[in-house]
Amino acid sequence: MNERESLFRRLSAACAGHDGAAAGEPLPDGAPTAPEGDRVALFAKTFTAAGGVLFRGPVETALSDLGETLRAEGVTSLFFPEGDAAAREIAEALVPFGPFNLTTGAEVRGGSAEVTAGFSSAEAAIAETGTIVETSAGGKTLLPGLIADVHVSIVPAASVVVRMEEALAAFTAYPPRNISFLSGPSKTADIEQTLTVGAHGPKKAIALLLAQDTLSLLPRLEPRVSR
Amino acid sequence: MELDANAFGRSARKALLDKTLQEALGRTTGRFVAHRDAAVAAFPEFEATRERASRIKRDVLDHLDTYLARFIGEAEKRGAIVHVARDPAQAREIAARIARDEGVTLAVKSKSMAAEEISFNEALQGAGVTVVESDLGEFIIQLAGEAPSHIIAPAVHKTREEISRLFERHLGEPRTDSIPELVGMARKHLRAKFLSAGMGVSGGNFLAADTGSVVLVTNEGNGRMGTVLPRVHLAVVGIEKIIPRMADLPTFLRLLPRSTSGQTISSYVSILTGTRRPGDPEGPERMHILLLDCGRSAILEGKYREILKCIRCAACLNACPVYQSVGGHAYGWVYSGPIGAVLTPLLVGLPEAAALPDASTLCGACADVCPVKIPLPDFLLELRSDAREQGLKTPGEIAAMKGYAGVMKRAGLLEAIERIAGVLGQFFTKGKGIGGMPYPFSGWTERRDFPAPAARPFRKRWKIKRGVMR
Ligand code: SF4
Numbered sequence: 001m002n003e004r005e006s007l008f009r010r011l012s013a014a015c016a017g018h019d020g021a022a023a024g025e026p027l028p029d030g031a032p033t034a035p036e037g038d039r040v041a042l043f044a045k046t047f048t049a050a051g052g053v054l055f056r057g058p059v060e061t062a063l064s065d066l067g068e069t070l071r072a073e074g075v076t077s078l079f080f081p082e083g084d085a086a087a088r089e090i091a092e093a094l095v096p097f098g099p100f101n102l103t104t105g106a107e108v109r110g111g112s113a114e115v116t117a118g119f120s121s122a123e124a125a126i127a128e129t130g131t132i133v134e135t136s137a138g139g140k141t142l143l144p145g146l147i148a149d150v151h152v153s154i155v156p157a158a159s160v161v162v163r164m165e166e167a168l169a170a171f172t173a174y175p176p177r178n179i180s181f182l183s184g185p186s187k188t189a190d191i192e193q194t195l196t197v198g199a200h201g202p203k204k205a206i207a208l209l210l211a212q213d214t215l216s217l218l219p220r221l222e223p224r225v226s227r
Numbered sequence: 228m229e230l231d232a233n234a235f236g237r238s239a240r241k242a243l244l245d246k247t248l249q250e251a252l253g254r255t256t257g258r259f260v261a262h263r264d265a266a267v268a269a270f271p272e273f274e275a276t277r278e279r280a281s282r283i284k285r286d287v288l289d290h291l292d293t294y295l296a297r298f299i300g301e302a303e304k305r306g307a308i309v310h311v312a313r314d315p316a317q318a319r320e321i322a323a324r325i326a327r328d329e330g331v332t333l334a335v336k337s338k339s340m341a342a343e344e345i346s347f348n349e350a351l352q353g354a355g356v357t358v359v360e361s362d363l364g365e366f367i368i369q370l371a372g373e374a375p376s377h378i379i380a381p382a383v384h385k386t387r388e389e390i391s392r393l394f395e396r397h398l399g400e401p402r403t404d405s406i407p408e409l410v411g412m413a414r415k416h417l418r419a420k421f422l423s424a425g426m427g428v429s430g431g432n433f434l435a436a437d438t439g440s441v442v443l444v445t446n447e448g449n450g451r452m453g454t455v456l457p458r459v460h461l462a463v464v465g466i467e468k469i470i471p472r473m474a475d476l477p478t479f480l481r482l483l484p485r486s487t488s489g490q491t492i493s494s495y496v497s498i499l500t501g502t503r504r505p506g507d508p509e510g511p512e513r514m515h516i517l518l519l520d521c522g523r524s525a526i527l528e529g530k531y532r533e534i535l536k537c538i539r540c541a542a543c544l545n546a547c548p549v550y551q552s553v554g555g556h557a558y559g560w561v562y563s564g565p566i567g568a569v570l571t572p573l574l575v576g577l578p579e580a581a582a583l584p585d586a587s588t589l590c591g592a593c594a595d596v597c598p599v600k601i602p603l604p605d606f607l608l609e610l611r612s613d614a615r616e617q618g619l620k621t622p623g624e625i626a627a628m629k630g631y632a633g634v635m636k637r638a639g640l641l642e643a644i645e646r647i648a649g650v651l652g653q654f655f656t657k658g659k660g661i662g663g664m665p666y667p668f669s670g671w672t673e674r675r676d677f678p679a680p681a682a683r684p685f686r687k688r689w690k691i692k693r694g695v696m697r
Binding site (some may be wrong): 003005008010011013021022024046050051096109111117129131138143146163164165172184185187188190193194198200 | 251255258261282283286287289290291292293294295296305311312313319361362363364367381383385386387390392407409410411413414417418419421422438440446447448454455466474475476477488490491492493495496498499501503504506507508510520524527532669676
């Protein structure tokens, strides 16, 4: 008998006498879908509470505010995933606000002395927790939210859901290798219980919330709404 | 990790005299408790969620054979290689074999109590692999060559000066008293390790049976780095971490960070399923999942099975007056606080850790905060009587307890003793505690101070208050 069989023999003995099938708990009722305005307002509150910085409103002001924040963080280089049109659009539009260089995830991964901001489109955002959802589905890279000093997530307002269940539902049938919930910057309190950002991941987590009508100002910008 | 649980008395005394530790404990535990309470108060669904989580975990334990088989099947379907280990020695053997077969020389590890349980690092070092702890607190502790002291905050007892000295000696960094600078030094050093390591080692907070996913909950992001960048991912997880479905995860995510630190959610949650898919630009080519029995199936069979519902949130530690006073090291093994006082004897055998169930005042604070409703005080009491039945109590302790019970049952005798003790006690102790009493009472005072008897006993005050006596 191999080790696995013998484990299951022990478990079956321990589980014997406990009635019923392994049916699981009925899942909670889906939350009534809140209007987009409410979802977005709640997300703005929770994302900020998680330590994130949110930009919204007319795209020109949002971009210039964002540019200023990146400069204040000492950012010199911007990068975005190759296939992410919205991230490319925003990063390229930001270059004159720096000035910033454009670089690639591969270069940053290879070890770059620059202070970097990584841009990526969120697949969804969760209002309950202030969370940005990113996955590796369809061959997407996770590097901007992983190795950059500052992470900028582009969040179409329509992609904001209320509860975690809604965000996960799209992936339970065919989960990609990596589903990541990102809520605020990388944090640690391991030294003298003092909250400090940027332990491993981004020191600053920024969400750029784009409403549909704002997008029309950047005609080539196509929001990628969560499935 | 080496076991020294029966030295609790001695270690606790040492901890009580350690000024740095006492200051740090006062700071942390109080803050954790306040944050946790505020987060729970701000979340009206907490009680209902807790109830639900407890039911889910009970269902998992009742059908662990079915759920675990489902988990293994789904994980393997998606490219993971699943191993099971009966005991720590076998787990070490498997871990070393994995590292050797994968040709790994450097591994980065994120925090895993399960890995601590099997002395994972020693196993890999034995196979010629360097293991770098990537959680900041664990990294500091590793540099200092010590064992961790807290499920959540391992370096709670280290000051910034001590840490800066460690970084100077081991990383060649200049001295600083700035915490952000210290964090930056560790970040830089560890980033290089993440990028060059062949294997990332993680624990697992949850295992979703319907998808074969390993779920990691972290704040620093080291768990995320180590499971995206290296070529191989090894997860070391106890078999009880199963939840039936990925859809059940939100229930637990609503409880875990709130109970641990008062956060609505931790910075990062990674749901990791199988190996990287064709076309993925990153992610491990190989995923190994090492499932630990190591005493769990035996616990499942007995009266303490509900302890396996634990989600390792550490709320019971922070709430415990004993833990608040002595910290984690005193418990002498991986798990500390009330969960440690129950789980350690069950995993390593009661004779090896019979001192731990006594490390409690039975005040019930742990059960009040436990997000999966484990009856910790009941288990502590039950373990004490097991210890007695197995002859693991000293005759002194048994005699003292018998005497105590005899007195408590006779109201007249108790009153007389209270009167005399009140007068004599105040005279001899000047209101301070009594540290050492002669046999048989030494069975009590060996490991506890006895409070000085009150000048006016409680029972008398009560009667006066009720107007029965003046
Ligand atoms: S026993 Fe309960 S409170 Fe303690 S760590 Fe486990 S889940 Fe948390």
